[in-house]
Amino acid sequence: MRAMVMDEIRGPLDIREVPDLAAPAGGVVIEVQATGLCRSDWHAWAGHDEITLPHVPGHELAGVVAEVGAGVTGWKVGDRVTAPFVEGCGQCDWCRSGNAQVCPNQEQPGFTHWGSFAEYVVLHAADTNLVAVPETVTADAAASLGCRFATAYRALTGRARLAAGR
Numbered sequence: 001m002r003a004m005v006m007d008e009i010r011g012p013l014d015i016r017e018v019p020d021l022a023a024p025a026g027g028v029v030i031e032v033q034a035t036g037l038c039r040s041d042w043h044a045w046a047g048h049d050e051i052t053l054p055h056v057p058g059h060e061l062a063g064v065v066a067e068v069g070a071g072v073t074g075w076k077v078g079d080r081v082t083a084p085f086v087e088g089c090g091q092c093d094w095c096r097s098g099n100a101q102v103c104p105n106q107e108q109p110g111f112t113h114w115g116s117f118a119e120y121v122v123l124h125a126a127d128t129n130l131v132a133v134p135e136t137v138t139a140d141a142a143a144s145l146g147c148r149f150a151t152a153y154r155a156l157t158g159r160a161r162l163a164a165g166r
């Protein structure tokens, strides 16, 4: 597949062929239809996160399931999906309490593994993290939901407790 590869911290990104991905147990390979770019990508590029080089950034994405790993029961090839930035394991107490964003076993595309600045990306714990995208929602709109929209939404409703009429 083709991907945008980062070979050094704060270095230029290079578009080139890289080995194809395989779906891990419990995970899927997504054919990327849209991907966002946000300041978190800049932090990884600037060396503020622990990443392994060479690296493929990108964590705001939508696409189509291209391959399903062993043990995934809820998704099939061809499903249109997006996912949260933080992929919780789905098994721990944090995940079960609805706080997967602090799961100690979390994965993050574009940080803990190669991200969506590529033709394909792996998403882990698919039955926990994938979200179906209806035909009426475009891929670029769906790609904005899992990081920038969810962060703002939770800040307003969960932290600031904004309610209707306020």
Ligand SMILES: [Zn+2]
Pocket: 037, 038, 039, 040, 041, 059, 060, 085, 147, 148
């Ligand atoms: Zn983001």
Ligand SMILES: [Zn+2]
Pocket: 088, 089, 090, 091, 092, 093, 094, 095, 096, 100, 103, 104, 105, 106
């Ligand atoms: Zn968890």
